[in-house]
Amino acid sequence: MSRYPSTLAPNTTLTKAQKSRARREPSGVFTQFQPAQIQQFKEAFQMIDHNKDGWVGESDLKEIFGSLAAELSTRRIGRGEKGVNFTMFLTMMSERLFEFDTEHELVEAFACFDENDSGLVKVDEMRRWLSDVGDRMDEREMDRLLKGPYTDRQGNFNYREWVKVLRVNEEE
Numbered sequence: 001m002s003r004y005p006s007t008l009a010p011n012t013t014l015t016k017a018q019k020s021r022a023r024r025e026p027s028g029v030f031t032q033f034q035p036a037q038i039q040q041f042k043e044a045f046q047m048i049d050h051n052k053d054g055w056v057g058e059s060d061l062k063e064i065f066g067s068l069a070a071e072l073s074t075r076r077i078g079r080g081e082k083g084v085n086f087t088m089f090l091t092m093m094s095e096r097l098f099e100f101d102t103e104h105e106l107v108e109a110f111a112c113f114d115e116n117d118s119g120l121v122k123v124d125e126m127r128r129w130l131s132d133v134g135d136r137m138d139e140r141e142m143d144r145l146l147k148g149p150y151t152d153r154q155g156n157f158n159y160r161e162w163v164k165v166l167r168v169n170e171e172e
Helices: 016-024 028-032 035-048 058-067 086-097 103-111 123-132 139-146 159-166
Strands: 120-122 156-158
Touching: 028 086, 035 058, 035 086, 103 159, 120 123, 123 139, 123 156, 156 159
Parallel strands: none
Antiparallel strands: 120 156
């Protein structure tokens, strides 16, 4: 469960000394990612931060939701709060990303279908298993997974590359 309420930012009042200390102390969240990953998150954050003030606030979210032709309710974002800065954004992303299985577990699961240990599995075989066993997927869900840059013209799904992109690589 997230430390953040349903609104975008924690509703806390810090003293001047606490604010000063918070600016001087580095956030531990930056150690959880590789520099290239942090850069990708920074680019995503900057795309959301339309007014370029370093905070994703109500006006930025209205802009994003408007471009998606979706309605943003004030109940979902709260009132009177500044929003989310990049460190808070990175913390929220890490909370979500680390809920997934580890890279090793994901590769091991796909490897059950990879008889040649090539990093590839046949799309037809994956479709059969995904539609018949366990938490069954419908055609649309399977298409989202199996049609794309990780499937070659011969009908092979490169699960090792897919897992690398899906999962934050862990330090070994």
